[in-house]
Amino acid sequence: MKKKICIILTKNTAELEYLLPILDNKSYSFDICVFDYNKDRVIKKNSELNNYLIKKKIKIFDIKYFIKNKFLILNFLGKIIESNSLPIRSILSKLKKKFSIFFLYLLIKNFLNRILKETFHVLFFCLKKNSLSIEYEYVLLGHRDFISFFFYKIFKNLVINKPHKYVFIPHGPHYAEIFTHKITQTEKLLVNKNYVNIVANNIEKPWLNKLYSKNRCLKFGYPLFFNHIKKTKKRNKILNLLIISRRFDFKKLDYKSNEFTIHFDNFRSFLKPVINIKNKVKIYFKPHPTTNINVLNKILNDLKIKNFEIIEDPIYFNLKKFDLVYSYHSTALFLPVLNSLPVIYFKDKSIYKLIRWSKKVLSLYNNVYLKVDEKFDFNQFLNQKFLKIDKQKINKKRRKLERVFIKSNPNRFFKEINKIFKKL
Numbered sequence: 001m002k003k004k005i006c007i008i009l010t011k012n013t014a015e016l017e018y019l020l021p022i023l024d025n026k027s028y029s030f031d032i033c034v035f036d037y038n039k040d041r042v043i044k045k046n047s048e049l050n051n052y053l054i055k056k057k058i059k060i061f062d063i064k065y066f067i068k069n070k071f072l073i074l075n076f077l078g079k080i081i082e083s084n085s086l087p088i089r090s091i092l093s094k095l096k097k098k099f100s101i102f103f104l105y106l107l108i109k110n111f112l113n114r115i116l117k118e119t120f121h122v123l124f125f126c127l128k129k130n131s132l133s134i135e136y137e138y139v140l141l142g143h144r145d146f147i148s149f150f151f152y153k154i155f156k157n158l159v160i161n162k163p164h165k166y167v168f169i170p171h172g173p174h175y176a177e178i179f180t181h182k183i184t185q186t187e188k189l190l191v192n193k194n195y196v197n198i199v200a201n202n203i204e205k206p207w208l209n210k211l212y213s214k215n216r217c218l219k220f221g222y223p224l225f226f227n228h229i230k231k232t233k234k235r236n237k238i239l240n241l242l243i244i245s246r247r248f249d250f251k252k253l254d255y256k257s258n259e260f261t262i263h264f265d266n267f268r269s270f271l272k273p274v275i276n277i278k279n280k281v282k283i284y285f286k287p288h289p290t291t292n293i294n295v296l297n298k299i300l301n302d303l304k305i306k307n308f309e310i311i312e313d314p315i316y317f318n319l320k321k322f323d324l325v326y327s328y329h330s331t332a333l334f335l336p337v338l339n340s341l342p343v344i345y346f347k348d349k350s351i352y353k354l355i356r357w358s359k360k361v362l363s364l365y366n367n368v369y370l371k372v373d374e375k376f377d378f379n380q381f382l383n384q385k386f387l388k389i390d391k392q393k394i395n396k397k398r399r400k401l402e403r404v405f406i407k408s409n410p411n412r413f414f415k416e417i418n419k420i421f422k423k424l
């Protein structure tokens with residue numbers, strides 16, 4: 001009989017993307033618990049990711065799973081609540097600068113959304129609940145804080161009250177907490193439990209080890225990075241450009257807290273080089289998972305960016321069709337670099353001036369094909385350079401980046417974890 005694994009998604013699909021090459025392990029069956037009001041909001045029904053999980057026969061459920069008896073009102077609220085709504089303060093700051101019917105509509109919509117959330121919370125805690133009832137071999141989850149205290153409380157009361165073995169999964173090739181020397185809500189809850197911490201690269205130190213005499217860290221790497229994707233043959237003369245963005249906001253941001261949400265002015269600067277591309281280019285826009293898609297659509301149309309398509313699936317599923325990548329400060333750009341794609345990196349000086357990140361980590365962004373600013377001329381690059389891409393340079397940068405990340409075989413993931421738990 002197959003052993004069961006539970007994957008908990010506390011914010012978005014980042015930890016699941018890390019695990020994609022591991023889901024082929026035939027000795028285990030997987031369930032995914034989405035800490036959201038509606039699982040379809042995180043893993044879209046018609047998405048490639050959802051179709052992939054269906055083929056793997058992976059069960060997906062959200063927090064309504066914890067209610068003993070089905071409650072129709074909660075199902076209804078779960079469908080209409082919007083998780084990725086913009087903060088009301090952010091919308092107000094935009095309206096103060098310039099009145100807009102669209103943003104007034106967003107303000108009203110988000111105010112109502114907050115009321116619906118609070119109604120859901122009250123009803124949820126009034127009903128009889130189940131714990132995470134199945135005896136899982138392992139519970140896999142990220143280090144990050146929960147979206148809200150509501151989800152944190154559910155996790156605290158209904159998940160960790162059983163003696164599961166927990167495995168901390170990286171939500172990206174690196175994560176910020178190591179550089180602030182603090183631990184997250186999730187880590188605080190599990191720091192005295194039975195856990196193992198995955199370390200994905202050779203830069204980060206396993207900071208949780210400082211609390212214990214035993215080594216609870218496994219240097220396993222980032223499996224996606226060494227599961228290379230075969231490039232498809234070119235079928236037409238249209239160039240496929242992938243744009244990787246950060247989350248943006250309209251209010252003033254405190255970058256000293258290691259927050260990579262960017263101000264809208266920075267977002268506009270990032271988009272400036274792609275506004276007037278004249279060549280035959282198809283733009284695929286990959287936003288940060290927490291981006292409000294309606295707002296993003298409005299902005300891209302207002303800026304008159306043409307021939308674009310927003311993709312919410314992991315770029316792992318689509319990477320083979322792209323010819324060129326243009327990215328903001330995002331670790332998602334490492335995947336195309338390691339698959340020998342030319343990556344153009346928008347170097348925002350404010351990131352380097354204000355964010356307290358390790359210099360070693362920031363230096364990883366030097367391993368791209370080009371570093372540019374808002375004055376970059378995409379048309380000139382495409383006309384003069386694209387047909388003369390320096391493959392030697394791309395491969396040199398790829399090899400340099402490969403040295404940072406630990407090479408690991410996804411088939412050995414659970415074998416390595418088993419070894420550590422046996423030693424604890």
